[in-house]
Amino acid sequence: MPLGQLGQIAIAVSNTDASEAFYGGLLGLRKLYRYGDLCFFDCAGVRLMLSPPERSEPVEPGQGALYFRVADLALTVADLRARGADIVAEPHLTAPMPDHDLWLAFCRDPDGHLVGLMMEAPKGYAPAA
Numbered sequence: 001m002p003l004g005q006l007g008q009i010a011i012a013v014s015n016t017d018a019s020e021a022f023y024g025g026l027l028g029l030r031k032l033y034r035y036g037d038l039c040f041f042d043c044a045g046v047r048l049m050l051s052p053p054e055r056s057e058p059v060e061p062g063q064g065a066l067y068f069r070v071a072d073l074a075l076t077v078a079d080l081r082a083r084g085a086d087i088v089a090e091p092h093l094t095a096p097m098p099d100h101d102l103w104l105a106f107c108r109d110p111d112g113h114l115v116g117l118m119m120e121a122p123k124g125y126a127p128a129a
Contacts, residue, residue: 006046011064011113012053018110019050026083027068027115043068061112067104073119074127077105080117088114091127101125 013019020039024031029041029048041048048066053059070076073091081087089106096102103119119125 008047008049009043009066010049010051011066011111012059013050013109013111014052014059015110016050016052022109023048023050026080026085059111061108062114065106065114065116067116067118070117070119073103073105073117073121076117080107091117091119096123099123103127 016034016037016039020031020034023029023039023041029043032040032042032047034040037052039050041050077087077091085107087105087107089104091103091105094102094104097120100120101123103121103125105117107115107117109115
């Protein structure tokens with residue numbers, strides 16, 4: 001029997017309050033609810049769960065990455081930078097595809113996890129300078 005759509009992604013965070021502020025406040029994700037040290041956000045129908053690490057192990061920075069589709073990469077990066085995001089990679093062409101170009105930019109969350117911003121752009125797209 002085939003698997004269905006991805007329902008939830010969990011990432012370990014060292015400080016739920018700081019991560020809640022980043023994902024909800026800075027990135028603007030819709031918070032579903034918080035239960036103790038667990039915080040849940042809606043990512044276009046997929047839940048993002050922020051939780052302390054299992055067995056009280058330290059959170060390792062850069063462990064994994066989340067990628068979010070955006071309609072306009074340059075505008076999104078400018079908006080996030082203005083709101084205090086640590087942009088660690090400016091918009092760049094990652095993969096020219098036959099029918100579109102894949103552009104990415106990255107920031108980091110409070111635990112150092114990469115947050116990718118991705119845009120499937122029309123061929124020949126170039127972000128405004």
